[in-house]
Amino acid sequence: MKKTVGFRASCIKIVFTAVGILGILAGCGVHKPFAPLDDNVQFKTGSLAVISGDSSEPTMVLTQFLTQELKQRSSYRVIGQEEIARRVSKYPVTIKRATPEREEKPVWFAKEEKSKLDAMRAQLKADYLLVVWTANLRKRIVTSQQGGSRVTYSAWVEGNLVEYPKSKAVGYSDFGNSKDQSCCLFGKSEGDDINELLKYSAKEMADEFMTATKSEKPAK
Secondary structure (H helix, E strand, O other): OOOOOOOOOOOOEEEEEEOOOOOOOOOOOOOEEEEEOOOOOOOOOOEEEEEEOOOOHHHHHHHHHHHHHHHHHEOOEEEOHHHHHHHOOOOOOOOOEOOOOOOOOOOOEOHHHHHHHHHHHHHHOOOEEEEEEEEEEEEEEEEOOOOOEEEEEEEEEEEEEEEOOOOEEEEEEEEEEEEEOOOOOOOOOHHHHHHHHHHHHHHHHHHHHHHHHOOEOOOO
16 A cells, blocks of 8 residues: 555546535434444454455545554554555455445445455454445535535445454444535645545544544543
């Protein structure tokens, strides 16, 4: 994986829509940046690897941002993306998703994909794998009844935290965010706007993760 973090916005879906769909994505009212799969989960300290669930640019950028957030702010020993790429052959490895058995407590990865995660864990020796995916990266051109328009970028994030050596999913992410296009700001590009959207999503995910796991470093 490259050292630099940046989304080039080479191809995103453009959607024309009527007024009223701005703001947080909430098609089904779900906004869970991170939550335990079971209220009785006892999170332990140790090492953590954030895993890109596919090779798409948005997912890889989100993964990098999330790695940085947790490395700087959590008490976990977070393995860097370059180290993961060095240890895991052909990383990122695509982890296929399937329809979760429980929509309210989703395990996103298909059962037959579990062996890929276990193989990565064997190479990384991490106590936790936090697997993330992005979906539905879109550019919305929203028109008002008065004839004006505004551009909004949006993306959905899904994820699972897998604990080892139990080899069991213990947490999940299921949420979306959107960002209005930067208007009249010198030097701003579409790629910059999408980067900020993914960075904000990573921060929100990290905030909720550290709250659930009680792993935020004390303020200095």
